Amino acid sequence: MNKRELNRLKKKLKVTGNHVIFSLVFLVLGYIIAFSYHQTKSEFDNTAITGKQWERDLELRNQLVQLEEKNRSLQKELNDKQERVREIEKEMSQEAQVYFNLAEDAEKYRMYLGKVKVKGQGVEVTLADGDYNPEEVNVNNYIVHEHHVFKVINELYISGASAIAINGQRLSHNSYILCNGPVIEVDGYQHPAPFVISAIGDGDVLASALNLTGGVKDSLVNDNILFTLEKKAEITLEPLLGS
Template identity: 70%
Template sequence: MKVMGKHVVLSLVLLVLGFMIAFSYNITNNESTADINKNSWEKEYQLRKQLIEQEEKNRKLQQEILEKQEKITNIEKELAQEEQVFFNLVEDTEKYRLFLGKVKVKGKGVEVTLADGEYDAAEENVNNYIVHEHHIFKVINELYISGATAIAINGQRLKHNSYIVCNGPVINVDGNQQPAPFVITAIGDPNVLESALNITGGVKDQLVNENILFTLEKKDEIILDPILGS
């Protein structure tokens, strides 16, 4: 009985000891798991916080990019406008130079020849069959209206303030005498210039009715030299 009592006591002691060890291990294990979970949550929280901060920085950078792109777009528009202004200035300058006769010009065009009409013994007034300045003015004005960029009479280039004066069988162009026949060369679209002069009831018909010999020829190339001197 004493031996059995000792065994029972020992068994109880071992049982309690085992329970205490298991309980202690369980507590320790739970604490470790809690620590791990806590550390994992803290890391996740920090990562989320960093991600939010990074996204905020990205948004700010994107906003800066949009603002800079808008500035670049505005600068490009301003440059395009300036370029167009400079282009227009250059284009206008070239037109003025052509108008003033300051540059050599080459291109297609027409050549109009005005010659005195055939002598008619029955005609008392000789002026009725010779070319006058107003005949030449009609041709020149029609050519300019039709888009001619440069015109010359007998090779003499006209300028913005040119004058033509009739002096018997010859005319004075800016003080230089030019004899008949008068060859008027004009640079421009040959088809347009020809149609403008040959229109029914137009310049050609008017000159022919006034006994002026009128001929027109289209040219693939006409070269007019610039006006020299002051």
């Protein structure tokens, strides 16, 4: 092979190598463009699905608000009719002593079941979140949780409270309390802090039970909860929601 043929062969190999390199570059570029297209299309589809879900959630939320308003209206109507029934029973009780005794017993049972409004002396306990402490890493260490509320309620019942309410909502024998972020739920109804626990009973006895050394008050204060106790000459508790 002479020198001229050798140079011709080198040029041919150089051209072929350049073609291979360009082919690889275009192949990679085509793959990147195809991947970007599919990725963009997938994100668009997900956004469309999310938008439909948001519209559905908004519709359900509006329906829920309407149902709650209707329930409140029906609840008020029910309370008014129950009040009328009580008035009729009182009128009947005047006719004879026996009817009076029956109506009195019915009223007492309604009170225990939370069916009617009740009044009496008692105490009010307010539980509020502790003051912000920048040195405290965990915010849960100075906010009110459901177990703090349970401590107060259990002590009040043990001390003879006949009726208890949280932020005005009456408790029943099967009430439940759940912690849901910054609020607590009482039988499904949310209440923000501070939590005012009202209890009807002997005010002196209830207050003494809560103020025992090493008792409920000291336990809550140690958990950085702001505890306030006040005796009341008269407390009025509304009927149970949904009664």
